[in-house]
Amino acid sequence: MAPPRDTSDTTSTERVREPIVSPYMPKYPDPMSNVSKFKIIESTLREGEQFANAFFSTEKKVEIAKALDEMGVDYLELTSPAASEQSYNDCKTISNLGLNAKILTHTRCHMDDAKLAIETGVDGVDVVIGTSSYLREFSHGKDMEYITSKAIEVITYIKEQGKEVRFSTEDSFRSDLVDLLSIYKAVDKIGVNRVGIADTVGCANPRQVYELVRTLRSVVNCDIECHFHNDTGCAIANAYAALEAGATHIDTSVLGIGERNGITPLGGLLARMYTADKAYVKNKYDLTKIRDVENIVADAVDVTVPFNNYITGYCAFTHKAGIHAKAILNNPSTYEILDPTDFNQSRYVSIGHRLTGWNAVKNRIEQLKLGLTDEDAKQVTQKIKELADIRPLSLENVDVLLRQYHSAKETSSHLSILQSVVNPDQLA
């Protein structure tokens, strides 16, 4: 049994933890799995610009690019230079910042776009074209034969310019498997750096992702990038399944912003991967910067960080029910898989409500150094519950109650103590 821990401060983040051995990790690691050596292609400045609210000035793009670079993301993907003159200039500006992250831009499978991309000085080009029957018929109108020969022409050109190149099939999960494997094989043969799988409409589930990536892994030698939309809530799980199956790169955006309801969020992916390989994630990425990056982006696109956001949601590390609170105060690992201190976040134990328990209240009494007994803690807990049945209490309300109980105890007989403490209206 784990020994009890120091429980002194409900907001303290300085606690020693047991090493966490996840029961879900395979006993014998799969050599094809990349959960311990993945790379992040951060696409806030490409996919994120496709979010309905997004308008990024050059200055804002530079600020976001620098913040993501400081966090340690491997790549930054930028909007196509074909989109507008400013987009073209922004590719140049960000390529010239001298960041550690490699700079990519994202283009159609077209020579004109590829040439523009090269002009901007990016490190690499992410080329994409739809292969599903929907997109072949209603988007670009090209058949697989045309797509394959155009892909070979564009990839060859980009490689000749000494740049990194990735070829991706849009709407991969609604594309024909034979078509997919044949085109990936063809581009792998001519030395593409990565192939990409895209769940453009967010229809895939983790099992389908695992199967497709595993199959592809046995067909190509190059790296495999994956891009998941979140329409049906699987974007993080799909990214994880892809890495387990052998994908090497995952696309993210800050807060998941993108077309419709977006893609795999950077913070959510890091939370998931931290659980799988804490050392890799902590050493590679500066997790303490997640909140700052999210605030910059939330502010830029005029949204608030969701209350239940991974890591940074306002209640992500708040424990409420009495049973949870007691155990958390003894050992945070009981109800936390993420250590808030690793993310520069604080843990809170909420006590001003009807679900509270005397152990949590006792912890607060100790913090306030009121020197009450366990019996006192139990009695005052009952009073908190009584008041909180009418409305929740703030921590300040609870503190007033505890201090009043403490002074009443010093001056009154035991039985009158609880009658002398405030009623909820006085706590307002």
Ligand SMILES: CC(=O)SCCNC(=O)CCNC(=O)[C@H](O)C(C)(C)COP(=O)(O)OP(=O)(O)OC[C@H]1O[C@@H](n2cnc3c(N)ncnc32)[C@H](O)[C@@H]1OP(=O)(O)O
């Ligand atoms: C799933 C994704 O998110 S993919 C990335 C999406 N990103 C963007 O669209 C970037 C922003 N886009 C733009 O600024 C514009 O759409 C541009 C500059 C790319 C093209 O603009 P326009 O020339 O006015 O064409 P429009 O947007 O109406 O239609 C897209 C054109 O690209 C073609 N096209 C679409 N996808 C591809 C592709 N992957 N490869 C090659 N051509 C393509 C279409 O056939 C169509 O060509 P058309 O002019 O012969 O009809």
Ligand SMILES: O=C(O)CCC(=O)C(=O)O
């Ligand atoms: O280039 C890619 O792989 C992904 C393009 C995209 O945004 C999508 O298909 O949703």
Ligand SMILES: [Zn+2]
């Ligand atoms: Zn997308």
